[in-house]
Amino acid sequence: MLNKRKEMTSGNLAFAEAMRQVNPDVVAAYPITPSTEIPVKFAEFVANGMVDSEYVAVESEHSAITACVGASVSGARVMTASSANGVALMHEIFPIAASFRAPIIFGLVNRSLGAPVNIHCDHSDSMPERDSGWIQIYCEDAQEVYDSVLLAVRLAEHEDVLTPVFVCQDGFITSHCYEPVELLSDEAVKKFVGERKAKYPLLDVDNPVSYGSFTMSEYYFEIKRTQIEGMNNVPRVYKDLTKELAEYTGREYPALDAYRAEDAEYLIVIMSSATGVVKDVVDEMRERGIKAGCLRVRFFRPFPAEELKKLAKGKKGVAVLDRSASIGGTAPLAAEVKSALYGLSKRVPLQEYLFGLGGRDLYPRDAEKVFSGLMENDYSDTARYIGLLEKDEENGGN
């Protein structure tokens, strides 16, 4: 049963392969770059009779997620995928899915939001959804995408959680790059994910229920509090799940991925695929005797604030690299990190950066410069920009 195979595949295709093995009851999707391959590949599985899933071809992303919610509350195991403006069009339905406690698994392939129209990666599509009540997992590579789909199914459907999950990966960088990915056997996946047992399926006519009934100030607040509790239970449930999957794969994924961080003096906090560049630079700096480290935030919701606080405590400097802006405010990752570090009795100096908008690459020299800034105690009150075309005198001559 533990027959594993290694394949050259991409983030999108690894996601689709995991879907085939999970064999969900319903998939409703509308294609959009760069996530298109996921529904396309899955439609092929359906057409070739390789899955038992009901594939619902819809006319828009809004309809796709709406069909997913309907199927999910009926008791089905449901998956879909989207990107960028497709995700934005779905926005209205995301909080409803979360409040209905519909455990939908969503392949979110990160792409910058228009305008201008751009198909490449940043996190401006998923970050506006951080308050939708969904779990958000950000993957560094295709292997992690594959493993995360399996984890997400169990996590979302756990009785104490019952919350939908975004499994995010970087558009093109992860979704379209081919790399070796270890895949489990179909039997192993089947055994790990099991069958969904819905607690209040809408189709159970012997125990009829209504979903989405009107409720005013009398109980709306309390219903939201039950959702918060589901999210609060995620770390505990997830910890056991990642251990359980590691028995099959040998790989465990913490909510906060610490790379040479414990004894580090200087830290970069970052997410998703750009982490690889930072880890390489950390290794090079360590060889030069500089105590550099990296923290990769894998779960953005729920945010691993306690772990981050523990690992950032006592550092000489921390830099936070955001791949999306909150125009007029603090960028999402920086806001979370600053909030988490507020509880430290001794303040840790922190510099915010914006990078990679619209798919601009992060280079090793960029990460080195960030570390140099920390070492030279060079901080500014506002965010700095990495790789932006700007006049020399701006950005401290960066």
Place this chain on the structure above:
Amino acid sequence: MSKPKCWQDVPPATIAWGASALDVETGLWRSMRPVLDQNKCISCLKCWLQCPDSSIKTSEEGRVCGINMFFCKGCGVCAQVCPVNAISMHQEADFTNEKREHGEDPGRVAGHVK
């Protein structure tokens, strides 16, 4: 009926009992009440077609025979569309002494289970 006293007792997933809409007394929201004059009514069914809450009662023969005050929110559409002015709108306060059927409070539906 169990009405929760704390959030831990609230059912998850906005779940209420089956066909809950039938038990919810949306008529609680009414401030103006339509009154039907059977002598004027010609049963053209315009009010029956337009009522957003399906509150116009009809007889087996398909004639208009009253208005369901359990669901009627008093929007007044029926009075507006009536071609013979058989429906007039009155202050709900004028009917406070009247006996009425009580149902579930519409503000609480998803917050409690039956």
